[in-house]
Amino acid sequence: MLAEIKGLNEECGIFGVWGHPDASQLTYYGLHSLQHRGQEGTGIVVSDGNTLKGKKGEGLVTEIFTADTIKELHGNAAIGHVRYATAGGGGYENVQPLLFHSQTGSLALAHNGNLVNANSLKHQLETQGSIFQTSSDSEVLAHLIRRSGFPQIKDQVKNALSMLKGAYAYLIMTETELMAALDPHGLRPLSLGCLGDAYVLASETCAFDVIGAEYIRDIEPGELLIINDNGITSERFAHSSTKAICMMEYVYFSRPDSNIHGINVHTARKNMGKRLAIEAPFDADVVTGVPDSSISAAIGYAEASGIPYEMGLIKNKYVGRTFIQPSQSLREQGVKMKLSAVRGVVEGKRVVMVDDSIVRGTTSRRIVNMLKEAGATEVHVVISSPPIKNPCFYGIDTSSKEELIASDKTVEEIRQIIGADTLTFLSLEGMAAAITQTEGLNGFCLGCFTGNYPTEIYPDTLQYYYQRG
Ligand code: SF4
Numbered sequence: 405m406l407a408e409i410k411g412l413n414e415e416c417g418i419f420g421v422w423g424h425p426d427a428s429q430l431t432y433y434g435l436h437s438l439q440h441r442g443q444e445g446t447g448i449v450v451s452d453g454n455t456l457k458g459k460k461g462e463g464l465v466t467e468i469f470t471a472d473t474i475k476e477l478h479g480n481a482a483i484g485h486v487r488y489a490t491a492g493g494g495g496y497e498n499v500q501p502l503l504f505h506s507q508t509g510s511l512a513l514a515h516n517g518n519l520v521n522a523n524s525l526k527h528q529l530e531t532q533g534s535i536f537q538t539s540s541d542s543e544v545l546a547h548l549i550r551r552s553g554f555p556q557i558k559d560q561v562k563n564a565l566s567m568l569k570g571a572y573a574y575l576i577m578t579e580t581e582l583m584a585a586l587d588p589h590g591l592r593p594l595s596l597g598c599l600g601d602a603y604v605l606a607s608e609t610c611a612f613d614v615i616g617a618e619y620i621r622d623i624e625p626g627e628l629l630i631i632n633d634n635g636i637t638s639e640r641f642a643h644s645s646t647k648a649i650c651m652m653e654y655v656y657f658s659r660p661d662s663n664i665h666g667i668n669v670h671t672a673r674k675n676m677g678k679r680l681a682i683e684a685p686f687d688a689d690v691v692t693g694v695p696d697s698s699i700s701a702a703i704g705y706a707e708a709s710g711i712p713y714e715m716g717l718i719k720n721k722y723v724g725r726t727f728i729q730p731s732q733s734l735r736e737q738g739v740k741m742k743l744s745a746v747r748g749v750v751e752g753k754r755v756v757m758v759d760d761s762i763v764r765g766t767t768s769r770r771i772v773n774m775l776k777e778a779g780a781t782e783v784h785v786v787i788s789s790p791p792i793k794n795p796c797f798y799g800i801d802t803s804s805k806e807e808l809i810a811s812d813k814t815v816e817e818i819r820q821i822i823g824a825d826t827l828t829f830l831s832l833e834g835m836a837a838a839i840t841q842t843e844g845l846n847g848f849c850l851g852c853f854t855g856n857y858p859t860e861i862y863p864d865t866l867q868y869y870y871q872r873g
Contacts, residue, residue, distance in 0.1 A: 446487065758787075
């Protein structure tokens with residue numbers, strides 16, 4: 405589904421390079437392939453071995469960087485970030501990487517995720533004299549590192565990381581080192597690759613493919629990876645208790661050509677579609693998927709059910725962020741910018757419409773209506789994940805609980821609201837089995853589906869989430 409109309413947004417993507425003369429250019433390409441993870445701001449910081457230098461701005465990677473600005477960012481190491489702003493809000497100062505200069509040297513950091521104890525740590529740090537540059541939760545780590553009494557940066561970072569709670573994949577760079585850290589539950593993806601003698605790190609492996617890098621492995625929960633001129637070392641700052649990879653990375657966020665912990669996202673989605681065909685079989689004429697993220701599941705449904713897959717819905721790829729959105733009255737007249745139903749495909753047909761999730765329900769209602777207006781005689785909506793009933797505290801903007809249609813409505817009530825002939829959600833077990841090919845729910849965060857979160861949720865975080873929206 406289309407993130408911008410759905411109300412379900414990833415918050416960030418990170419990318420890093422160590423030991424390559426074109427570090428900033430590689431980071432530019434890497435960030436471009438991670439653009440789906442955040443479109444509101446981007447930045448790159450490079451190290452030439454002596455100093456850190458950066459450029460950032462609010463906008464897309466192609467809007468912020470030019471060939472000239474990339475050329476100015478010379479150095480053999482770089483980290484970069486793409487951001488979707490929720491925690492801490494938007495604004496230039498919150499665009500990452502965050503860059504800090506002090507008497508003891510410089511430090512840059514890029515964060516994907518959300519810290520659930522950021523407010524209490526911030527309060528504590530401010531009481532001790534810290535002054536924050538941003539309203540982003542990510543900055544807390546820099547203050548904790550600088551306040552740690554350990555002489556070596558590695559120990560400072562380990563000590564600081566051990567105080568954080570929540571979801572974090574961090575890239576941390578000094579003049580002479582690049583570090584990568586993943587939270588003890590491994591909520592967000594972070595992979596290591598190589599390009600010749602250089603090392604690369606990325607939120608998703610699709611960023612390796614675009615620069616011709618080779619995947620080595622995923623960063624482990626609770627691991628701190630340190631790369632410098634002496635090579636690469638791995639340390640632990642926490643012992644992983646339970647691995648809890650964000651299920652929505654597989655369902656919706658990550659690119660289908662990415663692999664997370666060795667599992668290809670397209671294949672996982674396709675398997676979800678196959679499971680749906682078993683859990684929700686229909687006598688229908690065509691299967692269609694809501695572009696882009698539901699296409700893989702729709703192909704799986706079609707393959708398993710024997711009903712042909714057709715392109716019943718088309719996305720207009722050229723509706724950018726600056727496009728003038730139709731006013732309410734024009735929307736009501738049916739001005740449909742982002743998605744259209746293909747009359748020639750759906751007219752007179754019984755359609756199985758596959759989507760990855762339902763958040764507020766407003767988009768699903770519009771799409772069902774669109775298919776019916778185009779002549780579909782029946783629309784059976786099948787969703788390749790269970791109902792989202794709870795907010796996410798780990799860096800995904802799932803809207804406040806009040807906005808989540810499934811938080812207080814039954815499947816039948818939702819069906820009536822979206823106007824579908826039938827509505828079926830994939831079971832939790834079916835979704836997990838589609839990914840792992842085994843039974844059981846271990847290894848995943850399922851918080852937004854079940855309300856059981858892998859970490860403690862702090863009262864100030866809860867208050868923030870339940871007040872907004
Ligand atoms: S609560 Fe949902 S969206 Fe958030 S990390 Fe867990 S599975 Fe992912």
